[in-house]
Amino acid sequence: MTRVGIGYDSHRFVAGRPLVLAGITIPHSHGLAGHSDADAVAHALTDAILGAACAGNIGRLFPDTDPRWKDAHSMELLGSAHEIVRARGLRFHQADLTIIAEQPKLDPHIGAMAAALASRLGVAPADVSVKAKTNEGMGFVGRGEGMAVIAVATLEAR
Ligand code: MG
Numbered sequence: 001m002t003r004v005g006i007g008y009d010s011h012r013f014v015a016g017r018p019l020v021l022a023g024i025t026i027p028h029s030h031g032l033a034g035h036s037d038a039d040a041v042a043h044a045l046t047d048a049i050l051g052a053a054c055a056g057n058i059g060r061l062f063p064d065t066d067p068r069w070k071d072a073h074s075m076e077l078l079g080s081a082h083e084i085v086r087a088r089g090l091r092f093h094q095a096d097l098t099i100i101a102e103q104p105k106l107d108p109h110i111g112a113m114a115a116a117l118a119s120r121l122g123v124a125p126a127d128v129s130v131k132a133k134t135n136e137g138m139g140f141v142g143r144g145e146g147m148a149v150i151a152v153a154t155l156e157a158r
Helices: 040-052 074-086 107-121
Strands: 002-015 019-021 024-026 030-032 090-100 128-133 146-157
Touching: 002 040, 019 030, 019 040, 024 107, 040 074, 040 090, 040 107, 040 146, 074 090, 074 107, 090 107, 107 128
Parallel strands: 090 128
Antiparallel strands: 002 030, 002 146, 019 024, 090 146
């Protein structure tokens, strides 16, 4: 039995914050705005895992109106989401992510991001694919206003 979930997240670029993706701080002139650390990669994958289990979504489980989650480390929320689906008799199996951003160039960080996500979820790095691309100058991503992430994850019975 395999269950599939999809996650999407986007955040606006803002000056004066670190850019944190998959828990890794990536050198850039801007970070992402948000209540938590605004880790859009962790958020999209968290929603994919929760979606695969029909277990709600990140906004419902970790609401940004709750002071507990202010400046939260989103990789910890990802781990918490995995615990929630594990309690339902499921476990993370595999994921594929696409990060869409004009800047910065993320290729040098792809391997580290995949390894960090895999480690957090207790799987091998080869079970988490992270890809990056631009939006060819179109839309909010193309104008450099923010970035978007799409994630697909599968869960299996444990
Ligand atoms: Mg988010």
